[in-house]
Amino acid sequence: MKRLNSQLQQDGAPLELILLIRTLLAGCKEISFRVSQGALAGVLGSTLSENVQGETQKKLDVISNQILKDTLRDSGYVKAISSEEEEDVVPCSADGNYLVSFDPLDGSSNTEINSLIGTIFSIAHAPQWMKPDDPSAFLQPGTQMVAAGYVLYGPSTMLAMTTGRGTHLYTLDKTHGGFLLTQANVKIPEQTSEFAINTSNQRHWEAPIQQYVADLIAGADGPRKKDYNMRWVAAMVGDIHRVLCRGGIFMYPFDKRNPKIPGKLRLLYEANPMAFLIEQAGGLASTGEGRIMEVMPSEIHQRVPTLLGSKEEVESCLEYYVK
Secondary structure, three states: OOEHHHHHHHOOOOHHHHHHHHHHHHHHHHHHHHHHHHHHHOOOOEEEEEOOOOOEEEHHHHHHHHHHHHHHHOOOOEEEEEEOOOOOOEEOOOOOOEEEEEEEEEOHHHHHHOOOEEEEEEEEEOOOOOOOOOHHHHOOOHHHEEEEEEEEEOOOEEEEEEOOOOEEEEEEEOOOOEEEEEEOOOOOOOOOOEEEOOHHHHHHEOHHHHHHHHHHHHHHHOOOOOOOEEOOOOOHHHHHHHHHHHOOEEEEOOEOOOOOOOOOEEHHHHHHHHHHHHHHOOOEEEOOOOEHHHOOOOOOOOEEOEEEEOHHHHHHHHHOOOO
């Protein structure tokens, strides 16, 4: 099997980017080990604090965030970091050429039930005229990303990543500690009969999604004329991994409870990197009003509605927005 370095070189990634990715993944491998220890390591449960999003932090959230901060800050390749767990950007090396954004432990509430969790990341070029502590450096559309991916901590530790030359899946070989290519150029089926959405929020959705999901649930008796299955992992990494592997549509739509916060998922740490992966695998990624990767961020913790997945199904969903 091909090693990660070889695939990155084949995809034309510059040496410094390859070295940065390897550094980032070294931190993810340490997180993978901590996760695998579970209760034996005393890292489960909640802390007494909340993150900048107002969510109760899990112990592993804090640990994972610190591991990635320390690993990247010492690398010399990174000018600044933005993290879901940090209120402000974290300055690194003034001479660093890259910006890294990450959700250190997506789905961390799943740690209590030993279910799927993961790390989501994206990498962009750092504007060299900006200071490392300037958050406006991160206010770039997703089209400016040079790499994105996630590491899934499941029965095996897997990496999904793109540098703009297709989406590839890798598996961590724990015998030698490296990621090996296990599926190159993933292609998402254009049609699907699976959808993923948190239906407990149904009463808060806007009308197009209300009607779309109702038609999916109606199955063969409804206007779609076929039966659908719903799947929900409650960790974006798990749901997107399923979409990459066998198709589907993942939705976290606009929620009218707070019009000032149009979605739950963060543009920099979740929506953009996943959109990059999905598009490179032949799928579509939309807010319902436009392409996710073309959204211009206004602040580092911005949230957006998110519709991702199989091309024809996302197109069908978007038709409900223009009826």
